[in-house]
Amino acid sequence: NAGVTQTPKFQVLxxxxxxxLQCAQDMNHEYMSWYRQDxxxxxxLIHYSxxxxxxxxxxxxxxxxxxxxxxxxxxxxLLSAAPSQTSVYFCASIGGSNTDTQYFGPGxxxxxx
Amino acid sequence: AQSVTQLDSQVPVFxxxxxxLRCNYSSSVSVYLFWYVQYPNQGLQLLLKYLSGSTLVxxxxxxxxxxxxxQTSFHLRKPSVHISDTAEYFCAVRSxxxxxxxxxxxxxxxxIP
Numbered sequence: 364n365a366g367v368t369q370t371p372k373f374q375v376l377x378x379x380x381x382x383x384l385q386c387a388q389d390m391n392h393e394y395m396s397w398y399r400q401d402x403x404x405x406x407x408l409i410h411y412s413x414x415x416x417x418x419x420x421x422x423x424x425x426x427x428x429x430x431x432x433x434x435x436x437x438x439x440x441l442l443s444a445a446p447s448q449t450s451v452y453f454c455a456s457i458g459g460s461n462t463d464t465q466y467f468g469p470g471x472x473x474x475x476x
Numbered sequence: 477a478q479s480v481t482q483l484d485s486q487v488p489v490f491x492x493x494x495x496x497l498r499c500n501y502s503s504s505v506s507v508y509l510f511w512y513v514q515y516p517n518q519g520l521q522l523l524l525k526y527l528s529g530s531t532l533v534x535x536x537x538x539x540x541x542x543x544x545x546x547q548t549s550f551h552l553r554k555p556s557v558h559i560s561d562t563a564e565y566f567c568a569v570r571s572x573x574x575x576x577x578x579x580x581x582x583x584x585x586x587x588i589p
Binding site for chain 2: 367394396398403404405406407408411413419421453455457462463464465467468469470
């Protein structure tokens, strides 16, 4: 299994541009989530999904959209990037027999100029 | 509401010396407790977790943690650190659903040769 994969690894955007961060998992996990990691602030939950077609907001959802059309994929969209969205983004999933462990992707480092 | 406090943002320690990384939490309900490790430029991976039962929990790479309900603490320990333990360590608490996870701000462990 590849586990949780994320693309791209690095991205630089200009203010106002849009983009989609990709996340996929091949473990057939129902629960998936997006976090952002900022220095001195730990990880904060942006959006999450408990299954295909079901998404909900986390702690810091403003400026981000998500959808979950399949169990495997959970893309995160920035509609109009702002410098405050400069961060490292992690996707994670939970499921299978080990429902207490989050499996994290390698992260996407985003810079908004 | 729940919260996690990792008081030490950085902990330098000499190789083969013992280390303790502190974590305190607050919650009005029963919680699950986790320690994750993040190696440079990687995602987080689970070190250990406390769900119930024995308060002393053993994890990977020789780490262990003790749940202390009266002091609301879950400190991480290792009797002898190695250079490869250099990483950032995150304490996390979960109450309720998968999305109800709160991460601490992280402690950077620097092992000095």
